Amino acid sequence: xxxxxxxxxxxxxxxxxxxxxxxxxxxxxxxxxxxxxxxxxxxxxxxxxxxxxxxxxxxxxxxxxxxxxxxxxxxxxxxxxxxxxxxxxxxxxxxxxxxxxxxxxxxxxxxxxxxxxxxxxxxxxxxxxxxxxxxxxxxxxxxxxxxxxxxxxxxxxxxxxxxxxxxxxxxxxxxxxxxxxxxxxxxxxxxxxxxxxxxxxxxxxxxxxxxxxxxxxxxxxxxxxxxxxxxxxxxxxxxxxxxxxxxxxxxxxxxxxxxxxxxxxxxxxxxxxxxxxxxxxxxxxxxxxxxxxxxxxxxxxxxxxxxxxxxxxxxxxxxxxxxxxxxxxxxxxxxxxxxxxxxxxxxxxxxxxxxxxxxxxxxxxxxxxxxxxxxxxxxxxxxxxxxxxxxxxxxxxxxxxxxxxxxxxxxxxxxxxxxxxxxxxxxxxxxxxxxxxxxxxxxxxxxxxxxxxxxxxxxxxxxxxxxxxxxxxxxxxxxxxxxxxxxxxxxxxxxxxxxxxxxxxxxxxxxxxxxxxxxxxxxxxxxxxxxxxxxxxxxxxxxxxxxxxxxxxxxxxxxxxxxxxxxxxxxxxxxxxxxxxxxxxxxxxxxxxxxxxxxxxxxxxxxxxxxxxxxxxxxxxxxxxxxxxxxxxxxxxxxxxxxxxxxxxxxxxxxxxxxxxxxxxxxxxxxxxxxxxxxxxxxxxxxxxxxxxxxxxxxxxxxxxxxxxxxxxxxxxxxxxxxxxxx
Ligand code: SF4
Numbered sequence: 253x254x255x256x257x258x259x260x261x262x263x264x265x266x267x268x269x270x271x272x273x274x275x276x277x278x279x280x281x282x283x284x285x286x287x288x289x290x291x292x293x294x295x296x297x298x299x300x301x302x303x304x305x306x307x308x309x310x311x312x313x314x315x316x317x318x319x320x321x322x323x324x325x326x327x328x329x330x331x332x333x334x335x336x337x338x339x340x341x342x343x344x345x346x347x348x349x350x351x352x353x354x355x356x357x358x359x360x361x362x363x364x365x366x367x368x369x370x371x372x373x374x375x376x377x378x379x380x381x382x383x384x385x386x387x388x389x390x391x392x393x394x395x396x397x398x399x400x401x402x403x404x405x406x407x408x409x410x411x412x413x414x415x416x417x418x419x420x421x422x423x424x425x426x427x428x429x430x431x432x433x434x435x436x437x438x439x440x441x442x443x444x445x446x447x448x449x450x451x452x453x454x455x456x457x458x459x460x461x462x463x464x465x466x467x468x469x470x471x472x473x474x475x476x477x478x479x480x481x482x483x484x485x486x487x488x489x490x491x492x493x494x495x496x497x498x499x500x501x502x503x504x505x506x507x508x509x510x511x512x513x514x515x516x517x518x519x520x521x522x523x524x525x526x527x528x529x530x531x532x533x534x535x536x537x538x539x540x541x542x543x544x545x546x547x548x549x550x551x552x553x554x555x556x557x558x559x560x561x562x563x564x565x566x567x568x569x570x571x572x573x574x575x576x577x578x579x580x581x582x583x584x585x586x587x588x589x590x591x592x593x594x595x596x597x598x599x600x601x602x603x604x605x606x607x608x609x610x611x612x613x614x615x616x617x618x619x620x621x622x623x624x625x626x627x628x629x630x631x632x633x634x635x636x637x638x639x640x641x642x643x644x645x646x647x648x649x650x651x652x653x654x655x656x657x658x659x660x661x662x663x664x665x666x667x668x669x670x671x672x673x674x675x676x677x678x679x680x681x682x683x684x685x686x687x688x689x690x691x692x693x694x695x696x697x698x699x700x701x702x703x704x705x706x707x708x709x710x711x712x713x714x715x716x717x718x719x720x721x722x723x724x725x726x727x728x729x730x731x732x733x734x735x736x737x738x739x740x741x742x743x744x745x746x747x748x749x750x751x752x753x754x755x756x757x758x759x760x761x762x763x764x765x766x767x768x769x770x771x772x773x774x775x776x777x778x779x780x781x782x783x784x785x786x787x788x789x790x791x792x793x794x795x796x797x798x799x800x801x802x803x804x805x806x807x808x809x810x811x812x813x814x815x816x817x818x819x820x821x822x823x824x825x826x827x828x829x830x831x832x833x834x835x836x837x838x839x840x841x842x843x844x845x846x847x848x849x850x851x852x853x854x855x856x857x858x859x860x861x862x863x864x865x866x867x868x869x870x871x872x873x874x875x876x877x878x879x880x881x882x883x884x885x886x887x888x889x890x891x892x893x894x895x896x897x898x899x900x901x902x903x904x905x906x907x908x909x910x911x912x913x914x915x916x917x918x919x920x921x922x923x924x925x926x927x928x929x930x931x932x933x934x935x936x937x938x939x940x941x942x943x944x945x946x947x948x949x950x951x952x953x954x955x956x957x958x959x960x961x962x963x964x965x966x967x968x969x970x971x972x973x974x975x976x977x978x979x
Contacts, residue, residue, distance in 0.1 A: 288750040288768035289758040291321040291400070292879055293469045294638025296760025300767050300830050306471070307449055307764050307832070315470045320877075320884045324727055325748040329357040329775060338368035339733050347703065347946075348883040350728045356745040357777030364719070364740040372742075374779070380742050382791035384720035388692035390417030391674070394682040397651045398424045398699030399643025402749065402756030402768070403823075404809040405781035406642075408800070409697055410650040412789040415669060415798045419676025423651045425643055426679035427704050431605035431960035432636040433647065435614025438855055439622070441846030444644060446633035447597055448839045449762050454631040456484035457593030461528060461617065462603020462966075463637050466496020466890060467876045472599075472637065473500050477514050485589045488517040490603060491525050491871065492900065492942055493935035496890045519586050525869045525940045526607055526862045526967040527576030531583070532616040533859060534572040536564045538580075538587030539623055546625030553843040553851050554622055560854035567859065575859050577937050590624065595631035602639070603871070606966035611959040612857035619854050627852060628843030638761035639880060645759030648820070648835065649813055653678055662816040669798060678961040680705075680954060687714035695722045695788075697781060698746075700881040702731040706952035706963045707923045711735065722788075724781055729881065745778040752780055754806040755827050763835040767826050782806060864969055866921065868905070871966040872945035872952065881946050893932055899972070900934035900942040909974060916975035919943065921968055924950035928975050941972065 290297040290304060297304040297318065304318060305311045330353045334342075339362070345353070359377035360369035372380070385393060395413040397406055406423075413421045425433065433443030440446065452458070452475040465472040477500060480486045488497050498520065499513035523531045539545060540561060550557040569580045590596060598621050604613045618627070618634060626632040638644050650659055653676030664671055677685060683705060685691050705711035715721070715735025723732055723743045732743050749756060752770030759765050782803065789800035803809050807827055814824035819836040826832070837846060845852045862869060875896065877885030887894050899917055906912060913933040919926040919941075926943065936942065943951070951970060956963045 286750055286769065286772060288770065289641055289766040290318045291641055291749055292317045294641060294643060294761040295469050295471050296641070296762060296764055296766060297471065298766065299832055317470055317879060320879060324351055327354045329777065330354040332358070332371055335360060335369045335371055339736065342733050346883065347730060347881060350730065351882055353728055355726060355775055355778070356728060356743065357775045358745060360743050362736060362741045364738060377742055377744060378787055378791065381722045381788055384693045385792050392690060392692045393418055393694060394420035394422065394677065394691060395695045396422050396679065396699065396701060397646050397697040399640025399646055400698040401646065401781055402642065402758060403645045403649045403813060404756050404806045405697065405785065406646045406651045407649045407809055407813050408782055408785045408803055412785055412800065414671045416792050417672055419653055419672050419674060420682055421651055421676055422653055422679040422682060423643070423646045424640065424699050424704065425647055426961055427963065428602055428639055428643070429605055429636055430962050431610030431957055432614050434960045435611045436618060436634065438853060439615055439618035440627060440852050442838055444763055444838055445635045445761055446627055446838070446840040447635050447762070448834060451631045451633065452597060455479060455595040455597045457590060457596040458484065459487045459489065459596070459598050461489040461600040463599065463601025464494045464497065465637065466494060466500055468639065468874060469637050473516065474502065476516050477502065480516065480518055485518045485593065486516055487519040487521065487586055489521045489523065489528065489531065491522050491937055491940050493520060493522060494890065519589070521578055521582065521586065522937055523576040523578055524937050525871045526860065528604055529609060529613050529616045529857065530572050530575030530859045531578055532620050533564060533567055534576065534583040535587045535590065536620050536623055537567060537572065538584045539591055540564055542587060542591050544591035545623055549625030549843065553628065554854060555849055555851050556854040560619055560856050563856045571859060596621065596624065596626045597633060597635055599635040599637055601637045603966055605962055606964060608955060608957050608964045609857070609860040610957045610962050612860065615855040615857060622852050622854060628840045630841045633840060636761060642758040644761055648759055649817055659817055666812065666815050667798065680956060680961055680963065683711065683714045686718045689717050692719040694718050696731065697724045700729040700731045702734045703729065703881040703946040706949050706965060707954050708949045709924060710954065724784060744784055746781050746784065747778045751778065756806060757810065757823065757826060759835065763838040764832065765823065765826065765835065766832050767830065782809070862967055866969040866971040868939050868941050868970045868972055870941045870943055870948065870951065870968040870970045872948040873942050875944055891934065895930060896944045896947060897928070898930040898932050900932050900936060902936045902938050902940065903933055904938055906931060906933060909972060911974050917972050918975045919951065919970050919972050921951035921970045923953045926951060941970070
């Protein structure tokens, strides 16, 4: 790792200004100050308070992630001449270059067997997509949404799929936080955060696991720094010593800038990749040994506490240390700080969920929090850090293969319809069905499914076996180019959130529902996702059975959501009252849990053994200049990388491979290889390495957590050799 690298700081301010100047300061400022939800991470900013203001009225100085997203939307249209080039030519562009081609403003169609796309009219587009879905059996189709779309579009998407005849409805959380939803569902009865933003203002202990908010949730860093500054503990658990979690220069604090950044972590634990559960078990063991359990809380508000305590006591320190790589003394020290905390918050990212034991990891976090009674009280609780701005909302309003029985029955009753009962397929299951030749048509609302899917070689061939793919997007990405050699695809341009002609809503990771006004006019060619879905639905579903035209007004969709999805009752009047709100019954300031017993549940899982048929374990990670699969810049200023074709590796591992910092290596797994990658010295435990997502997907198998169906993007067994490619 390069010395003296600090997260944030003036360079970030300059970078943001440069980006804004490129797209035009005035239009960037207008977009950033409008009353629309931030388009980027799930923390949530904007909405009716305007700009980058949060629900507490705090106005941050700068967030380059937000500006990056705006810079893509503010682009001029893609010149039509681009489509004179066939897919082969377009594939020469990387993700970043594709996004920078501009905004898609006309429908484009590629027939099966054609070499490239041709612009088509909206009328032709409507007829092509209706014909493809009409000619398919509903069971041989699937419907997918990313977390970019609104609650309104998501609700119509899932309703269309179900009334058309299939529950094959999924979303991108099957590649990120589904393990959180499953695990928390088991532990506390609902799968989202138990804290609101304000709780972070008074907690005195935050444990952050498997996440790098310096790059991915920039405003969260301020909360960590503030906790430390008021004397609280900030315990980071991450195999990689991320510079932005050690020190972060707060752009709006002159002092922080002058002293080269404010310290963030008070403790930094670096377990082996996949060692989190063992480490958490170790902390629980130390809490028990230090007599730190909240005995009255456990007796009054939890089930199976003693079963868990016995299991913890029966786990030896040796087993814990071997599995996580961290010794008893360090664990005892952190546990002591936890025992002294009055208000503890546990936050986590995909370093926890991207494993074959992702759900077990989440349950163990909940176990540790419950052990000290830290769920169900103010300023304390659980906080999964969600990646995309509305990924949580998309799940809440039913874009998933199995609706809760409550929502299922409410929809049937409210609309007087019968929904299909066959269990729908999750994202990976849909692609596996495609690979078996069992999918004829797919609708992808946003996202970049090809790039997001593990085992890229397999993903390409699976996608190519889908006869017809309908994509809704603002810009081009690799899903519009790969896996289409033999199949047909229609790509439709959609409005960005702040361009919608009617208001839309989004849900943050704090369960906070924001209202986006929309209303900014940029391009004539793009349409609202809701309008596109209603048009398709009107052609697929007999109007006598269900009239989708009733949803042309977004407020009618919100009324339907309010009537059918528990907790969202206030959505019906949000556009009139302009009152944003927290989803009911999720923020737990008292220990009342939505489980059948009304008590939280301890879950006991074995300490996992990782598959280690090769000597190294690789985790795929995002860079500073990246948002999900969108690459804004090649360099990762925090980690000191100038290119993305690199592998972060420990000094002793470099030495044992007989190579030095900067040399090239080849990385092999059971599914593929990365050749000629630059080795970059980084502070990691031995035998643990990192490479960037999505490039590393070539190495990652489709093996997944059987409980959440989430692929193990962060524990891949690899071997590394000095590259035969000349340095
Ligand atoms: S922290 Fe996240 S939600 Fe807030 S402004 Fe930055 S990207 Fe947007």
